[in-house]
Amino acid sequence: MSWLGPEGWAALVLSLKVSFWATLVSLPFAVAVAWVLARKRFPGHGVLNGLVHLPLILPPVVTGYLLLLGLGPQAPLGAFLQDTFGITFAFRWTGAALAAAIMAFPLTVRAIRIAVEAVDPKLEQAAATLGASRLQVFLTVTLPLIAPGILAGTVLAFAKAMGEFGATITFVSNIPGETQTVPSAIYAFLQVPGGENDAMKLVLVSVCVAMGALALSEVVSRRIARRIGGQDA
Amino acid sequence: MLEVRVKSRLGAFMLDVAFDGPAGVTALFGRSGAGKTTVVNAVAGLLKPDAGRVVVGGRVLCDHEKGIWLPPHQRRVGYVFQEGRLFPHLDVRRNLVFGRKVQGLAADSVAFSNVVDLLGIGPLLDRRPAALSGGEKQRVAIGRALLSSPELLLLDEPLSALDEARKAEILPFLERLRDEAALPILYVSHSVAEVARLATKVVMLDQGRVAAQGGVASVFSDTGAVTAMGIREAGSVLSARVVAHHDDGLTELQGCGGSLFLPAVRAGVGTELRVRILAHDVLLARSRPVDTSALNHLAGEISEIREGDGPGVLVRIKCADAMLLARITRRSARAMGLAVGQPIHAVIKSVAVSQSDVGA
Numbered sequence: 001m002s003w004l005g006p007e008g009w010a011a012l013v014l015s016l017k018v019s020f021w022a023t024l025v026s027l028p029f030a031v032a033v034a035w036v037l038a039r040k041r042f043p044g045h046g047v048l049n050g051l052v053h054l055p056l057i058l059p060p061v062v063t064g065y066l067l068l069l070g071l072g073p074q075a076p077l078g079a080f081l082q083d084t085f086g087i088t089f090a091f092r093w094t095g096a097a098l099a100a101a102i103m104a105f106p107l108t109v110r111a112i113r114i115a116v117e118a119v120d121p122k123l124e125q126a127a128a129t130l131g132a133s134r135l136q137v138f139l140t141v142t143l144p145l146i147a148p149g150i151l152a153g154t155v156l157a158f159a160k161a162m163g164e165f166g167a168t169i170t171f172v173s174n175i176p177g178e179t180q181t182v183p184s185a186i187y188a189f190l191q192v193p194g195g196e197n198d199a200m201k202l203v204l205v206s207v208c209v210a211m212g213a214l215a216l217s218e219v220v221s222r223r224i225a226r227r228i229g230g231q232d233a
Numbered sequence: 234m235l236e237v238r239v240k241s242r243l244g245a246f247m248l249d250v251a252f253d254g255p256a257g258v259t260a261l262f263g264r265s266g267a268g269k270t271t272v273v274n275a276v277a278g279l280l281k282p283d284a285g286r287v288v289v290g291g292r293v294l295c296d297h298e299k300g301i302w303l304p305p306h307q308r309r310v311g312y313v314f315q316e317g318r319l320f321p322h323l324d325v326r327r328n329l330v331f332g333r334k335v336q337g338l339a340a341d342s343v344a345f346s347n348v349v350d351l352l353g354i355g356p357l358l359d360r361r362p363a364a365l366s367g368g369e370k371q372r373v374a375i376g377r378a379l380l381s382s383p384e385l386l387l388l389d390e391p392l393s394a395l396d397e398a399r400k401a402e403i404l405p406f407l408e409r410l411r412d413e414a415a416l417p418i419l420y421v422s423h424s425v426a427e428v429a430r431l432a433t434k435v436v437m438l439d440q441g442r443v444a445a446q447g448g449v450a451s452v453f454s455d456t457g458a459v460t461a462m463g464i465r466e467a468g469s470v471l472s473a474r475v476v477a478h479h480d481d482g483l484t485e486l487q488g489c490g491g492s493l494f495l496p497a498v499r500a501g502v503g504t505e506l507r508v509r510i511l512a513h514d515v516l517l518a519r520s521r522p523v524d525t526s527a528l529n530h531l532a533g534e535i536s537e538i539r540e541g542d543g544p545g546v547l548v549r550i551k552c553a554d555a556m557l558l559a560r561i562t563r564r565s566a567r568a569m570g571l572a573v574g575q576p577i578h579a580v581i582k583s584v585a586v587s588q589s590d591v592g593a
Contacts, residue, residue: 120318122314122316122318123318123320123321125279125305125318126312126314126318126320127320127331127335128278128279128304128305128306129277129278129279129305129306129308129310129311129312129378129381130306130311130331130332130335130377130378130381131306131307131309131332131335131336131381132306132331132335133306133335134306136306136335137306140331140335141320144322145321145322227322
């Protein structure tokens with residue numbers, strides 16, 4: 001991939017890695033939070049809802065800075081994670097993945113929550129009367145029925161993670177090969193004279209990846225829709 | 234077999250119901266809003282009543298005083314809902330085996346093919362619920378509940394969403410179920426015709442209370458229960474035995490101390506049948522009528538006359554060991570000078586009794 005140049009290529013590989021892990025690790029949490037928000041009413045419901053949506057409305061730089069304050073090497077939580085589990089976020093690709101996951105989280109939760117709300121609780125009741133425990137009801141009825149929503153949320157999360165810039169650069173900086181994702185690389189190229197050409201190549205790649213993800217999700221969602229075969233029963 | 238006591242307050246609506254049920258079909262009957270579905274949901278554990286106790290075959294499902302409350306999935310009640318509620322993402326076969334699968338029970342191919350045969354759903358097994366008609370969905374829903382190895386079957390208006398033809402298609406299955414399956418059935422309905430055909434025992438609900446309970450014949454000839462039933466639906470249920478099929482298309486039955494001629498009934502000679510006779514289809518005469526087109530004349534004795542607010546009166550007539558209800562106008566009752574204890578002749582047109590009024 002000499003066409004992209006070593007720096008551009010490294011940025012693309014890193015972005016894909018960061019987005020993949022950000023999406024994968026946050027998905028179970030997103031499903032759980034979406035289900036709780038859609039189905040449960042409890043004191044603190046509004047607080048949880050607000051907290052989940054906070055990254056959507058805060059300036060990304062603020063989110064990144066808060067992450068740095070909380071998980072930086074000097075912060076108690078950051079030091080604890082490093083000493084106990086050997087996990088470091090600040091200025092590492094893992095930090096970029098965390099920032100991307102947090103920024104994408106509200107979008108994923110929203111997509112899945114809508115899907116959960118569309119599932120008729122009467123079907124879940126029917127499953128319970130047939131002997132399914134609450135976990136079984138979720139796994140055998142709810143989860144298959146919200147699969148299209150989970151897929152939509154996943155694609156959104158992946159796209160958001162690929163494009164995340166503000167929180168990432170604030171939290172983990174812009175280190176080539178470690179934390180320089182595609183958007184950071186484009187930004188870096190544009191800061192040096194004659195870098196427009198390299199920047200444009202990455203822009204093209206970004207567009208292709210985004211379109212590819214969308215097309216893939218379209219194919220899979222159609223297959224799921226055929227499997228579910230209409231919800232009018 | 235079945236013991237139910239439910240107390241629940243829903244806003245201004247107070248539900249306070251207690252009844253027990255024999256083996257066979259216990260019909261929970263009443264107008265919409267009488268509290269039928271609330272009772273069934275409490276039995277299934279989908280709704281927690283303020284107080285109550287539910288016992289099925291000796292197993293306590295809930296007992297408010299003892300603090301017992303089994304969650305729905307531990308109750309082993311097969312629930313057939315009004316709208317079927319089949320799982321749209323599973324084909325018919327997977328819907329049918331869902332219960333055994335989640336309960337970790339091994340597949341039972343004998344029970345499976347028995348239920349599939351009983352309900353006639355063999356050709357549907359590979360279809361999705363979306364590709365089924367209303368009647369087919371309901372049959373699959375009944376099969377799904379039956380195959381979850383329940384100890385009690387709850388049927389909540391399983392036929393109400395269906396047209397008459399589909400109802401006629403499913404009713405015989407329910408009759409077979411009652412007679413062949415050894416599990417108690419709690420059947421919710423607001424249809425007198427369904428209850429008259431299916432019920433072993435009737436529990437009539439009115440505004441959250443039990444208005445009457447007992448056998449079909451006694452509840453439906455109870456003039457006090459008529460308001461809960463709706464006056465146009467009032468009618469008694471007689472049992473009669475088929476004695477002959479005549480070649481002019483009539484079936485002769487023996488019951489009520491006389492012969493009953495009805496439009497051809499598909500049942501063998503010797504079969505005991507239930508026949509519902511609507512009160513407004515019964516005409517009364519002081520002497521045995523002659524020169525009339527009506528074929529059925531039953532001699533009896535007036536046992537009760539009940540006047541309502543409207544222009545009609547309900548007359549209960551004892552014919553041999555059966556009770557017959559007749560609804561006539563107050564004016565006729567006065568003109569004829571009807572009184573309790575009088576001998577009277579009840580006249581019923583054969584064609585007034587439709588196929589759906591006759592059941593096994």
